[in-house]
Amino acid sequence: MKVAVRLRVNGQDTELLVPPYKTVLEILREDLGLTGTKHGCELGECSTCGILVDGKPFLSCLALPLDLEGHEITTIEGLAEGSRPHPLQVTFAELGAAQCGYCTPSMILTAKALLDTDPHPSRAAIQQALAGVLCRCTGYLKIFEAVELAASRHG
């Protein structure tokens, strides 16, 4: 059995016919080819699968598509303007804040949600905002610095 859903992803409306038990994570990756969204547990524990829904961090592995009808979904692929990367993408690259890069899409999206509400966050606010997103490579420090650098470039 399949159900019809209509999702708005990275500014585009798409209609899909999917099994009702398929998660948003799976739909993004398998049906829409948006493999920039990763997964580390598919149980809501690691935040690797983070996307933005109406601008707020959201775990795609826990949601079913019908929950997100009528909402604005942003994935890492939707962050750049054409081929111009988002400032956070630039600072993450410059400061080596992406080592293996696997947590990076979720880390960057979560940081973007923070900067959108708090353009000049303190270190503590950054730590708090990113606390749920696990990274095994970096020790987080370069990530904090990358968020701060992006914030400072914002003026």
Place this chain on the structure above:
Amino acid sequence: MAKTQADELAVVGKSLPKPDAMGKVSGQARFADDLMLPRMLFARILRSPLPHARIRQVDASRARAMPGVQAVLTGEDLPIKYGILPVSQDEEALCSEKVRYVGDPVAAVAATDEWIADAALEAIDVSFEALPSVMSIDEALAQPGEPIHPRGNVHKAVALEFGDTEEGLRSADHTREDVVFFEGNTHLPMEQHAAVAQYGQDGKLTVWSSTQTPHYVHRALGKVLELPMSRIRVIATPNGGGFGGKSDIFAHEIVAAKLAMVTGRPVKITLTREEVFYAHRGRHPVLMKVRTGFRRDGRITAMQFQSFLDGGGYGSYGVASTYYTGALQTATYAIPRYRFEGVRLFTNKPPCGPKRGHGTPQPRFALEVHLDKVADELGLDPVAIRRRNLVQPNSQTVNWLRITSCGLEACMDRVVADSRFLERRTAMPSGRGLGFAVSSYLSGAGTAIYWNDMPHSEVQVKVDRGGGVSVLCGAIDIGQGSDHILAAIVAEVLGVSLQDIQLTTADTDLTPIDLGSYSSRVTFMVGNAAIAAAQRVRQRLAEAAARMLHCESDELSFRGGQVGRRDHPGEAISFAQTVQAAEAGEGLISASGSYTPPKLAGPYKGSGVGPSPAYSFSAAVVEVECDPRTGEVRVPEVWIAHDIGRAINPVLVEGQVEGSVYMALGEALMEEQTFRIGVHKFPSMLEYKSPTTLEMPVVHTSLVESLDPEGPFGAKEAGQGPLLPVIPAIANAVYNALGVRIDEIPITPEKVLRALAQPSRRVGPKGVPRFAFPSPIQAARPPEWEGK
């Protein structure tokens, strides 16, 4: 090493974004599970629910009949055994007779989607005959029932002695013995292991896998599938974290390949997070006893070290791990007489293997807390006792390790000064403490995993008439930055920019061999091979340019995309023009370079583990804040210095150091891979506690550049060494803070409270089990140690 002077370096030594950075921040990097092929099937593996059992029967008929199921495999389909080490060929991709840990693979299904594959697993009927299980070192030695492997539960026992240690202990003014335990823990890479396999009508097999060791996977696939290696192509995808956890050969890689061969369709397997915990190959639990003799002034006269490793169900890297628990004690301290005895036991748990620091964090913990205790007894401070014993540059250790560049003392001085360790440690406010420790690690193992005389790393460089430079190498980037090392070194030698370099890596059809991203070998070995290849290309280009510029080829500099005369800076031609001239003269310009480490193994059996062409050194001071009411230990600040030789990219090296500090923190305070009747206690990311952003301390990282004479541009390793001193420094800091000794990693609040409540103020093992080690191989000592 390139002739370029240090101050002239254009790319090396600069904190530039690495070549794969934009792919990773944009979501464009393609990890194994991101690959989707037409007609692809999805596979799942049925795993043993019992820790130790005989397989009586596997009946897959119900599963085979399910709509959507395309193939089911059981043990009889893959009967050939394999293992990463030639001496430990003890694993089956699907067990046929026996299972040896919960999670051991038994059958596999390929179906049109994962839900059908999952349902089919439930329709496979396996009848097991449960056997008594062995869950600890003590139980393994007691041998209660049927041994886990036919030859018994003792996997490997080794004993080596360099000089008469008994005599050395007798002549000491002071001796001390400590027994400590280091619990196992796991890598927990954020990416779950995945593999995709495709078998063409042309009889060629392609396997994409998130592996750190594509070459070893290639060899194993050839063996188990009985295919010539020439018909197998292994492509390592960027690893979403490795830390040693993807450097073995895994059942799912073989199963995906076999299913692709059986069905004729591409097959993907992605492990669930729970399966990743059981796949493991992580840190061995190790029980250790160390006994050392000292002179009154703190100098070591002799050391005896024993380790008992809880290996899990299979051999994996275990023989090497066992030796590693005894190999590097001498790399930091001049120990004149040294005995090492090690034994690895089989237990009914997931196999242990290499995790960041492979077999050396456990003994480093033992050694560094032991030294602090001795320092107390001798009335020395922790820095002084280490200074008395420091290994010297350009020396040879008693177990024949060749030490060349050595920035250990500089590392010590740095962290001690920056943290004001000596002034502050005796005046810390209540509940606060400072701890110190040092360490050393290899820049690549000097010997390959299987015996051969071929290079360990090979690089090809090919230049294009448009000025592009293609670099091909088997190395795989696991996040450590190996792509950057390759590109930066070639760009430096040829005087082009990073953007002019095209990398092709880790593809056994296209790239020459690199043995893999393990043992901290990549920068050193790939780097040297890249220099050799690029210099050959440069020589040929220089000859063509010299003809055009009317000078000798050695008068030219390659810089900024130009080839010009050093003495007449105005006279230059572009790099692309140079390539065109050379190509017009002699055809395609390409060259290869290789690196084979020098033969450094000492004259005794077992000397193959430990030698490296260069050693990195680290020192750390850790500050802790302990709450005596809850037992909680927090780490607000860490000072760490690492002798990197030369930082090819400082920001990436800092990233390795900070990541090592982070991982050490997790191991020291919270992470443990423990079991209840064979079942993992915490097989989820929620319950297996790892540090989050909120636990990460302020880290002051200093890089010490000792310019190694054999390292590429002087570089050494950074990926593993900096983890080592942090764990014992935390334990020493906890002692400084509360006066309790937690001789057991991890240092959990519960253990701290227990120690506080005990008159001994200590939590830790009381002794080691009785075990008859073989009588030690009496190895000759290097000349400089004779008579000492």
